[in-house]
Amino acid sequence: MPPVSNPTLRQRRLGAELRKLRERAGFTVTQAAAHLGVNQGRVSMIETGRSPLSADRVAAMASAYDCVDEDLVSALSAMTGRRTRGWWEEYREHLHAALIDLAELEHHATGLRVALAMHIPALLQTSDHARALFRAVVPSMRQYEIEHRLTHRIKRQGILHKESPPPYSAIIHESALRMGFGGPEVARGQLKHLLVMGELPNVTVRVIPFGAEYYPSTGQSFDYVEGAVPQLDTVQLDTHHGGCGFLDAEAQLAKYRAVLDHMESCALDTTASRDFIQKLGRDL
Template sequence: MPQKKQPPTVRLRRLAAELRRLRSGADLSREDVAEQTGINTTTLYRIETARARPQKRTLMSLVALYEAPAEQRDYLVALLRDAGQQGWLRPYHSDLPEEYTAYISFEDEALGVRNYETSFIPGLLQDEDYARAVIRGVLPTATEGEVEDRVRARIQRQGVLTKSKPLRFWAVVDEAALRRVVGGSRVMQQQLRHLVEVTKAPNITVQVIPFGAGAHPGMPGQFILVEFEDPMDMDLVYIDSMAGDLFLESDAEIRRYRSIFDNLVAVALSPNDSAALIAEIAQERARKGG
């Protein structure tokens, strides 16, 4: 069985971006570089798109060709040295999709995450029973072992919210996600109570778009905008859809999704009013015998 490749890290993405910038600044095409260094164009493409980690001698050949100053060469060598460091280890998550494990790595290294959800409570705010019910519902053919692997991964991910420098998490959720009864009334009531509690953390903001807001820019589907502290680290958008997982990284795409999120914030209830609505829906569930 082929070995599962490591997902890219923020450092590897940064190294790739720097090498692209240096080549562009030297006014060289990939074909020019291949001719002058012997590094084939396919290998160079994979290095510049963070699909492959270059060997040190390859990196040194490139920075010499690009005439990078000594200080920058040292910086790139340090990036290469640390490029394989994952945000957290997943010894029992080897069967998770590569795109998802890549997202987990980026999430752990992020400064902030903005998450819009249409149908679910955001993964970082789910309790264990709700997460299990969601995963079973979305993946009806998954084995119990596969379900439990994903539940453990989801719960372990939530450590980013309580680590020494916690992730800044801002979620906008459609009211439909709060009213859909996932896992039964008791599980849903418990999840809503959990959501009320986690919204009290200073690094977590939750806003709800009520049904009364009508049509809004988020109706086509959910997305996650990941933001990094170092300006050298490119922000990215992660979309989990029926067609597969997708990462978007271009400036135009990041601006578009940031604008969409800002619009969603504008039509959503304030954080305080959102917390009140969540508590009200939880009480409704309790009155119905949840």
């Protein structure tokens, strides 16, 4: 198969995980190539996500690297082939590549945990709220750019309504709930929408009020996207330039899991959070 010129995040992640297996086995690229019966360039292309792989090839590489984690090998095998032709591909020429990668990442997620201090989670935003956010971006977006971002965001929300949706847990600080993007009517509509979404069996919404004893975060919004196995989890960080940053090192994943656990420990429970949101809506 011909090489991939612009590998997606998913393709790059597959290559990176195969590189980790090689390094844990103590193989250099040269040794791995000799062991697999390919040239060094092929190994390098595989590890950068630029060479499409079959499930059989992944299994052969895992065996060569003495990987006995069957669940991990199975999960890596499921990531093979060319990029998924999902709905997000139609936006590839219009949006930052990282936003396309994020949509694909969410599509394959087995669970999502998010934490936000200043914004409502993207997957829980109304169209009016999201449009108000995009209009506030600096530098200003053109109208067609706003519409591309808006429709992309609304389509991303579809994962919460599909058959067998992933569990979704949102920890939202009170400051995000009080931000009046779009004016009082839009803000009230957004709070009502949070209450509706919180009724879905797969969605959990919890609030950290100003009165909480501590807030174990820097205030940066992030998503924790769970993969088929824990080794394939990913942290997505929002960036000021409009894209996304992705982290997947074991130490980074452990850190953000711990942050989420601490945030959940100081958040209101779901019932109290619902009452809190309702009161805010009445006070607007």
